[in-house]
Amino acid sequence: MAKDEHLLEKKPSSSAAWIETQEQAAHIPIKDMGSNSLKLTERWHEGEDGWRVHFPDHTPSFYFSPFSQAMFDGIMRDIDVVSSKRYPCTATIGKIFGWTVDYAPLTPNSTGTSLVANARFTKLLNCSLDTSQLILPRLEKSLWPLLAAPRSLGYIQKGDSCYQVLQSFHKNAHVIAYNIPCEVNLRYLVLAQHTREVGSDGKRIDKYMMTVADSDANARNRASDPDQMVIWILEGGVCTTITEVDESTVDVVFNQWAGCLSETHGRELYIDWIRFPVRLEQTVSAAKLLPELD
DSSP states (O other), X not given: OHHHHHHHHOOOSSHHHHHHHHHTTOSSOXXXXXXXXXXXXXXXXXXXXXXXXXXXXXXXXXXXXXXXXXXXXHHHHTHXXXXXXXXXXXXXXXXETTEEEEEEEEEEOTTSSSEEEEEEEEEEXXXXXXXXXXXXXXXXXXXXXXXXXXXXXXXXXXXXXXXXXXXXXXXXXXXXXXXXXXXXXXXXXXEEEEEXXXXXXXXXXXXXXXXXXXXXXXXXXXXXXXXXXXXXXXXXXXXXXXXXXXXXXXXXXXXXXXXXXXXXXXXXXHHHHTHHHHHHHHHHHHHTXXXXXX
């Protein structure tokens, strides 16, 4: 955690400079290989069913069929059900860095082909919801959580992960392709969205959601163009819920789930996952030390 601790020592003179400092502090390098989705969609013409997505260093490409707005919205509506009902956390491990950690016993995934680990990290933070909302949506996607951990699947990462934004429905709703180089390439499609709701008690609630997603069209693409050097991840996600308690306090619930091979691999995931909520806490804490946000 030395890099994150260093962020608390440096106090950049503006929020823009501070965010740049955050971008340089990722634990695992993730390269943006084409986050301007407009450049990608210029090659896509109405009536065509998709386009080919290319990665660097001779990594195998793949054919992508875009998600419709209705498909995107439907999958994102289900993410709370997946995280809280399909894989409910039933036991408390204790506290790590002040975060209460709850977990669920390993559960077979929906198809019964692999196991799924799930953990929830909760903490009250001394920060207003408005401050967190100004900072967190501006974090570079390279700092977002990875939804697959190579070692939990029996692989060793060989280089930097990379991502491409394939679709943007609006500034807070995206479809992103991730690639993690190992002995083979671990690859997955992510739907990501930030929303704001108001609870029945009038308190505001921000949700930052990412979920591994698939579609019939993309499944057909993979079946018609198989590649032994690519393994597609089809299970995993993150739901971060930040609820306003009062004008200077928020309640943060960070929930993550992913596939793994065994109970041992699942325990390793819990240690990996705590990094993001700790960094999130440092992010909003450091923001309070800055002059007025840009």
